[in-house]
Amino acid sequence: MPNKSLLILGDIMCGIVGYIGPRKASPILLKCLKRLEYRGYDSAGMAVLNSSLDVIKDSGKIDEVDTKHDFSKLGGKIGIAHTRWATHGEPNMVNAHPHTACNGDLALVHNGIIENYSTLRDLLESEGHTFQTDTDTEVLAHLIEKFYTGNFMGAVSKALIKVRGTYGIAVIHRNHEEIIVARNGSPLIIGVKDDETFTASDASAILEHTKKMIYLEDKEIASIKAGKVTVKNLFDKKIDKEVEEIGWDLDQIEKGGFKHFMLKEIFEQPESLRNVMRGRIGKTIKLSVNGTLSDCRRIIIVACGTSWHSALIGRYLIESIAEIPTEVDYASEFRYREPLVGKNDLVVVISQSGETADTLAALKEAKKRGAKTMGIINVVGSTIAREADTGIYIHAGPEIGVASTKAYTNQLVALMLLALDLRQSNGKTLDSNIISEIRGLPEKVDHVLKQNKKIKAIADAVADHSNFLYLGRGINYPTALEGALKLKEISYIHAEGYPAAEMKHGPIALIDENMPIVFIANKGKGYDKIISNMEEVKARRGKIIAIATEGDMDIKRLADWVIRVPETMDEVSPVVNIIPLQLLAYYIADRKGLDVDKPRNLAKSVTVE
Numbered sequence: 001m002p003n004k005s006l007l008i009l010g011d012i013m014c015g016i017v018g019y020i021g022p023r024k025a026s027p028i029l030l031k032c033l034k035r036l037e038y039r040g041y042d043s044a045g046m047a048v049l050n051s052s053l054d055v056i057k058d059s060g061k062i063d064e065v066d067t068k069h070d071f072s073k074l075g076g077k078i079g080i081a082h083t084r085w086a087t088h089g090e091p092n093m094v095n096a097h098p099h100t101a102c103n104g105d106l107a108l109v110h111n112g113i114i115e116n117y118s119t120l121r122d123l124l125e126s127e128g129h130t131f132q133t134d135t136d137t138e139v140l141a142h143l144i145e146k147f148y149t150g151n152f153m154g155a156v157s158k159a160l161i162k163v164r165g166t167y168g169i170a171v172i173h174r175n176h177e178e179i180i181v182a183r184n185g186s187p188l189i190i191g192v193k194d195d196e197t198f199t200a201s202d203a204s205a206i207l208e209h210t211k212k213m214i215y216l217e218d219k220e221i222a223s224i225k226a227g228k229v230t231v232k233n234l235f236d237k238k239i240d241k242e243v244e245e246i247g248w249d250l251d252q253i254e255k256g257g258f259k260h261f262m263l264k265e266i267f268e269q270p271e272s273l274r275n276v277m278r279g280r281i282g283k284t285i286k287l288s289v290n291g292t293l294s295d296c297r298r299i300i301i302v303a304c305g306t307s308w309h310s311a312l313i314g315r316y317l318i319e320s321i322a323e324i325p326t327e328v329d330y331a332s333e334f335r336y337r338e339p340l341v342g343k344n345d346l347v348v349v350i351s352q353s354g355e356t357a358d359t360l361a362a363l364k365e366a367k368k369r370g371a372k373t374m375g376i377i378n379v380v381g382s383t384i385a386r387e388a389d390t391g392i393y394i395h396a397g398p399e400i401g402v403a404s405t406k407a408y409t410n411q412l413v414a415l416m417l418l419a420l421d422l423r424q425s426n427g428k429t430l431d432s433n434i435i436s437e438i439r440g441l442p443e444k445v446d447h448v449l450k451q452n453k454k455i456k457a458i459a460d461a462v463a464d465h466s467n468f469l470y471l472g473r474g475i476n477y478p479t480a481l482e483g484a485l486k487l488k489e490i491s492y493i494h495a496e497g498y499p500a501a502e503m504k505h506g507p508i509a510l511i512d513e514n515m516p517i518v519f520i521a522n523k524g525k526g527y528d529k530i531i532s533n534m535e536e537v538k539a540r541r542g543k544i545i546a547i548a549t550e551g552d553m554d555i556k557r558l559a560d561w562v563i564r565v566p567e568t569m570d571e572v573s574p575v576v577n578i579i580p581l582q583l584l585a586y587y588i589a590d591r592k593g594l595d596v597d598k599p600r601n602l603a604k605s606v607t608v609e
């Protein structure tokens with residue numbers, strides 16, 4: 001596990017940079033911004049203070065925006081810039097950052113999600129503010145404008161006190177030679193060097209200029225002037241901060257100190273899970289899906305690969321929680337059979353990229369046949385997100401490793417919320433236990449991640465085998481499929497996932513002392529039956545790796561290796577159980593010296609048939 005100061009550097013959504021000093025800001029900002037490209041983004045923009053406050057922004061890659069609009073024409077020595085990964089509102093020119101308010105006196109860039117933006121927007125509109133974008137961020141610009149009476153830092157503090165959610169922000173104002181930055185749950189650092197000061201959401205952006213950094217903590221705000229930094233809390237109390245020296249190189253920092261993006265993304269899951277729940281889960285569920293779901297009689301979920309495994313778990317959740325009949329199909333099969341779907345059906349398509357060709361074609365087929373459609377998508381504004389009648393964004397942030405990890409667990413939580421929402425739409429009461437179990441998932445996942453050293457040791461012990469079997473039952477049968485897929489795609493080891501009860505109908509013939517078998521064996525429905533399956537394997541000298549509940553001592557008798565996970569309700573257990581399997585696959589592939597982030601023959605987004 002990497003150094004903690006690096007772990008807090010990455011934000012899984014967007015990128016921020018800022019500069020104030022004696023040099024022209026735009027070329028410096030442009031270079032710093034390009035250092036953040038590796039994180040994934042869909043739009044870019046810059047605001048520079050000169051005699052006027054000028055903004056250039058658009059959707060597309062930084063170079064495309066630069067070629068089209070020419071950032072260098074922005075004069076001035078104070079500026080902020082941003083790469084956006086859309087969460088609220090499509091990636092287009094209007095929604096790109098920086099954002100301004102009504103009178104154009106200030107410009108602001110933001111990472112994170114403002115949960116109460118819609119209430120704040122209604123309030124500000126009723127007071128006469130006019131909004132231009134679909135973003136959550138724009139409310140912050142208008143709030144600062146509302147509170148501004150000459151004290152810039154004071155106005156930003158007052159605005160931040162009103163918002164709920166996460167932010168890393170940088171703001172400039174026409175009347176002030178300073179940048180105001182603040183953070184809450186979204187990282188922001190300040191780089192100091194003689195008479196120049198830099199700011200960024202990620203140290204890699206400014207490392208070529210300085211290694212001397214001030215790390216802002218949550219709810220801290222800073223005024224950055226050329227060569228001078230003042231940090232306060234939101235209530236104007238000054239805070240003394242240490243300047244720390246970074247000893248890491250650029251590559252280490254881009255990956256947050258992790259060896260690969262996949263490992264970084266596995267470790268980001270507590271945070272990405274918080275993002276998919278943010279603002280959506282309380283005593284009731286608020287999903288903001290368009291149109292009524294209460295008249296849907298049947299649900300068909302279609303997807304490919306890992307997203308198809310989420311779909312299988314989604315079926316279990318929707319049938320048990322919402323009590324609506326649900327079917328699952330591979331998108332590639334659905335599109336080519338003559339599916340009997342129509343106007344009483346809801347077809348849900350799941351896709352991380354939102355661009356998978358088979359999934360898009362299946363969505364079009366469902367629409368042609370008159371079904372209502374919904375997308376469960378990570379990439380905002382992607383083709384599937386735009387084509388579906390309604391949707392749920394999973395807010396996992398950019399996923400760079402080809403093997404899907406954090407998108408998968410966020411898909412599962414989105415499906416839990418959908419199942420609860422469907423139940424609620426049909427006038428049924430919600431089980432508060434499930435709600436609190438979902439809310440507790442980030443902590444439980446964090447707890448499992450802390451066992452990474454133990455999982456690595458198991459990986460070292462089994463990495464030389466050439467076949468693996470993964471077995472699970474019920475809602476964790478798809479966990480077995482997903483665990484096996486992770487292993488095969490990055491380690492090139494043959495692995496099969498099976499429902500545990502099916503073992504005796506064939507795969508049992510494979511079992512001998514050379515076959516590691518991974519059991520998802522945590523306490524819950526079907527536990528006793530899983531134990532019987534383990535006995536059968538043990539009798540044939542198979543090597544058992546068990547994912548088991550903390551405190552379950554029986555399992556030690558049967559398993560060669562035990563990985564403990566916290567106790568959970570069955571409904572949420574797949575999120576906790578997949579974490580050790582992601583780590584196991586990762587450590588095996590890494591031990592074999594393979595290119596974990598870019599496995600052979602695979603693409604992140606499969607846009608061909």
Ligand code: M6R
Pocket residue numbers: 304305306307350351352353354355356359402403404405489602604605606
């Ligand atoms: O972007 P999508 O979710 O539509 O992608 C579907 C599959 O191609 C994808 O899940 C693939 O199986 C991953 N490499 C799994 O890790």
